[in-house]
Structures are given as structure tokens and as C-alpha cells.
Amino acid sequence: MRASHITLVLVTLTCTMAVLLCGFAWLAAVKVDDLYLRRQADFVTQGLEAQINALPREQESVTKWDDAFLYAKQRNHEWLLDNVGRWTSQYFGHDRTYVFDDTNRLMFAVRDGTDTMPPRLGSDNGQEMTALAGEMRAALLESKKPGAEPLGQFARVRTIMIGNRPAIISTRPILPS
Secondary structure, three states, X not given: OHHHHHHHHHHHHHXXXXXXXXXXXXXXXXXXXXXHHHHHXXXXXXXXXXXXXXXXXXXXXHHEOHHHHHHHHOOOXXXXXXXXXXXXXXXXXXXXXXXXXXXXXXXXXXXXXXXXXXXXXOOOOHHHHHHHHHHHHHHHHHOOOOOOOOHHHOOEEEEEEEOOEEEEEXXXXXXXX
16 A cells, blocks of 8 residues: 555656646746747837838939929929939839829829829828828928928928828928938
8 A cells, every 4th residue: 555655656756747747838838939929019110110210211212302303393204203203112112102293283193103094092002191191291381380300301201001001101391402
């Protein structure tokens, strides 16, 4: 009877140790998963912030250019297509480029590197772009007041959803340099 009692104690201790070991392994795996999920979320956040900060700077390559200002005023479609639409699409990888005139009407549009004639906003982002262009126009009017943001620094950026994908939209005024 004494041998079976010792055997029972040993089996109980072995099972307890196995359960504790499995619990520790499970807890370690959960903690590692949480750590890597936080790291991935931080990585995505940093990447998105970098893209958000880069977009106005990329736009500046065409918005602070005397030729862009003059040809946009003249509504020179071919020049805008070659030097604004295709440039932002091919060099920076922008999916869409829109140019609004002084009255906030769309005068030029390139979507996925292709000229859109007549110019029109996409049904998937038209409301957001119109609202952002109106916000920029209002900011331009406010810029005439003392202490306002310098015109050369004007940029409005938003993150929106197009379909099931996040997208970054930004507006900048085209100004002579």
C-alpha cells in the first residue's frame, strides 16, 4: 500500500509540474505575441506618419514653381499633364492629382497616371477632396489677416478610406516661387 501511495504522489506531482510548465509556456507565448503586435503597430504608425509628412513636401515640387503657377492660370492642359499629373504619378507614385482653379472648380485631374477628361473627381473621394479644397480656400482667405500662417507653409492633410484602404489626401496652393 505504501508503494501505491508513493506512486500516486509522484504521478500527482508530475501532472502538476506538466500543467505548470504548459501554463508558463502559454503565458510566455501570449506575452511575446503582445510585444510583437505592439511593435508592428508602432512600425505602421511611424510609416504612416512618414508618408503623411512627405506628401506636402512632394507636392511642393510642383506647387512652388513659377511655370506651374503660370500654366495653371492659363489652363494649359498639356503642360499640366506632363509636368504635374504624370510627374507626381511616376516620380512619387501618387494615385490621383487634382488641380482646382481660383473659383474652387476642378480644372485638371489625373487618376492612376491617366488623364481624366473632362476633369472629374472620383465617386470614392469626391466629397472629401471638395471639402479639403474648400478648407484650403478658406485658409487662403484667412492668410490675409495679420499673424496668419505664411502662404508657403500652407498644406492641409487628411487620412480617409477609399474602398477598404486608407488613403492620404493633401492640398497645397500653387504659388509663384
